[in-house]
Amino acid sequence: NAGVTQTPKFQVLKTGQSMTLQCAQDMNHNSMYWYRQDPGMGLRLIYYSASEGTTDKGEVPNGYNVSRLNKREFSLRLESAAPSQTSVYFCASSELGSYNEQFFGPGTRLTVL
């Protein structure tokens, strides 16, 4: 039981390049989330998927797209990376319901030059 896994762990991009961050969970959770963490800003929600087949914007969606590929997998795509997207990205999952604990992956550290 691996929980929430994220790939890659580290990535360096040049401005304008694209990439996809992968996330998978093996807990049979309905809901999945993408956050970014910046120093002094806490975690900010980028996109979430309340259940398979649905996605919604969070607080900071600009410059990102997501795909809920199936119940297990939720990917985050940067179409044209910008230095402002340098951050640590966390994926999380939970059972449906806002009272439920979210389980977090180990994070992807992304640097955009």
Add this chain to the structure above:
Amino acid sequence: AQSVTQLDSQVPVFEEAPVELRCNYSSSVSVYLFWYVQYPNQGLQLLLKYLSGSTLVKGINGFEAEFNKSQTSFHLRKPSVHISDTAEYFCAVSTNSGYSTLTFGKGTMLLVSP
């Protein structure tokens, strides 16, 4: 919409001393409250949560928090900290109105020194 304020960005404390990390929230509807901990270079893990019932909530690693509705607070406490408690702590809130996502505070770095 809900919001969370963590009043201290950093709290230095000596080993075996008590500590309190402060959290205040704002919401127009009933809330669920959470404390998460992040150890260096790791993801977040749940320390404790308040859903309803008793206002004093006990969590892992000897932490506890008290929900105070009148003061809209959910402060985290530990009577005696260890070096291993050095980490960043995040308070978070969601609501019971429809589908609510978690809103996190900016975090408090707890620095425990010998």
